[in-house]
Amino acid sequence: MKANNLKKRKYYTVAVFALFRLAALLTAAALAGIVLFLIIKGAGSISWDFLSQSPADSMTKGGIFPAIIGTFYLTAGAMLVALPLGLATAVYLSEYARPGRINSIIRLSVANLAGVPSVIFGLFGLAFFVTKLGLGISILSGSLTLALIIMPTIISASEEALKQIPLSYREASYALGASHWQTVFNVVLPAALPGIITGSVLSLARAAGETAPIMYTAAVFYTLHLPSSLFDPVMALPYHIYKLATVGTHEALVPIRYGSCLVLIGLVLGMSLAAIIIRTKIRRNKQW
Amino acid sequence: MITHSNVWRFFTKPLMKTRLAPRRGLNGLAGKDIGDRQSRIIFTVLGFTALTALLLIVLFLFLEGTALFIHPAEDGSRVGLGDFILGSFWYPGYTPPEFGILPLMAASLSVTVLSACLSIPLGMGTALYLSSVAGPRVREWGKPVIELLAAMPSVVLGLVGMMVIAPFMQEWWDVPSGLNMLNASVMLALMAIPTIASIADDALESVPRDLLEASYALGATPLQTLMRTRLPCALSGVGAGIILGLTRAMGETMVVLMCAGGAAQLSFSPLDAVRPMTSTIAAEMGETAVGSSHYSALFAIGITLFLMTFAFNLLASFIAGRYSQKGYQAA
């Protein structure tokens, strides 16, 4: 066989790979540009007062403390609900369910739940939690709505972590006379725990950045007092940014907008980064 | 660790008394007070949470949404399914109100298609670069960075579209407003790129190494190996990634709410303002009374959106399923 087109093939490779490189660079540049832009624009307004004070003078002065604390309540609440339910589903799928129709229906519903647009979760939260169950526009309604959103991610991350526990661990436990449940509880879950937690933190970061699901279930633009119970509405960072962006064109709003944005991406990307770093370490140190 | 086992205790304690058969097994281990049978029952019940949630969502969307077609509106007029889907006017505030969602559906589809023109080449290019061109160092960093970008809150991208892209477009093309289909599409593409790149890269990475070696051993260049072996083998996974990325763009709310301009008109120019389904729901839910026909109409939009994304998701899992069944099994 002759190598008549070797030169041509070599040039093709170089040219096409350069195109791929360009696409990756463009993507990286666009997203790095956005982050840098927000840092430059927003860094000036970040101060201790900005983080610890309430807004004042119809949002043109003061800080965003209530929005930060609101986002914290909402995400913590979502986690408290979604982690046990999601983990239990994952344990069921990986340790108890036999392959079959029911198993695949559950998997399919998890996959589809993950693909449902967040605004539809908002609609459901409004119709079910806020109206039907009478929870009102409150931390509870918002947390439950966010919990539904992050549950599929928790389920799949946990299932992946459980699947990676080698069979030999389980066999060792069975060989000592442990029952199925004892094996799951004492051997499989502890070994999978780091993977489960990092996966959950990643999903939590996503919940902290969501706006549409809390717009009509939990968030308000301004509250006079910090929330005192689960049934109070709260301010929340993403909703606050949306409102600041659309509420008016007052000069003084601009730095507060960017400052809030910076706090939000710091929170979301910081949490994700921490989880990703830990996960990378776990994967690298894994002995099996 | 402590909280974790506490949670389990919480779930399992009440069942201690209902134990049916004497427990066999190792003494002294945590969790010994619960039998296999009980744990199986608990987990089977909890395992249905996701399915229940999905069914509840469907139920309530349909309960609230179909009311639009069943009950007469406040002024006694009725809305037919045909008027709803094919009507080209969305005037919920008029008397009688008009609930035609054709312009909203057209807007959703056109921003999705326009953003796909950007997100597919860039997302695929990034995935192909990471899997087949980049060195191990870049790979090690590139993948987490993509994942990080997938977590970027949409409201932040919306703000950037409003504050940066919009003034730029206004000046550049001399249009009255920079909030339009193109602006929203660009920002949506930024949301879809990480999804597409990450899933496509996973699929490309999972192609067995011995197939790539077989190709190289026949004298293929890296590009030929990529195009004739790696990409074809990963095609279903890549396809599923693209569909999921586009579905994410279509279901995205904040970016279109903030950047698309919000005019409910049938329009095919990228520089016109449009109002996709998601932003209609988000923008108008605040001004409707619970139970009004407008409220039902917004839920009916929700049903439409749900069915569209559901179809796309089914398509993606179908394609991905073909991939896992027919994929190469090294054995």
Add this chain to the structure above:
Amino acid sequence: MVNDPNAVEVKTLNFFYGEKQALKNINLDIKRNEITALIGPSGCGKSTFLRLLNRMNDLIAGVRLEGKILLNGMDIYAPEAESADIRRRVGMVFQKPNPFPKSIFNNVAYGPMLHGIKNKHGLNRIVESSLRAAALWEEVKDDLHKSALSLSGGQQQRLCLARALAMEPEVLLMDEPTSALDPISTSKIEELVMDLKNSYTVIIVTHNMQQAARISDKTCFFYMGELIESGATDQIFTLPQQRQTENYITGRFG
């Protein structure tokens, strides 16, 4: 060049994975139209050596090579040598059957198509002759457009052989080609390899000493990255010159 009886000449070859030296000072001539078997315990460097002959180790980062490998007189690690070109001239069959998830026809036609052969007629001819040479034609001639993955393991390996033969390689490398196969498939492959030596130069890595004794003309014994002994197969198995070789073939280690 054609008069030179050596298809491959290896001169003072040293090879490193990072800091670790995998092959030490290898000198070896491989004669045309002979079957040369590489034997030795696991990790002795025989597979590494094989993969150097078609530059497959280029795909691994952080490797370094000293010395020369000549393929029909041409230095395959010279700066102007292209790895794709070398691999086109040197065929390889791997340890596990690795057909592409494509049709039987497209598996065999993959190589020729890479190198610009597009006309249907030419491809049909190459596919048929390669499948005949791999003794697979009669079994698959009616199913050429079925997936290669529908074949049995032994058939898959013969397909991989046909795929390599379609390139009419100057040298055919086989890396433990029967280690994943049943005894019947193994003997089929062995018969094929013995037929092939009329038209090809074959270098085969094997764990199975009986196999080496059965099919090869020359045998090379590798141990700890060194080529301990090489020579006619009969001589190696009956009158080894080195203590280590003797220990290995009599089963004292390995």
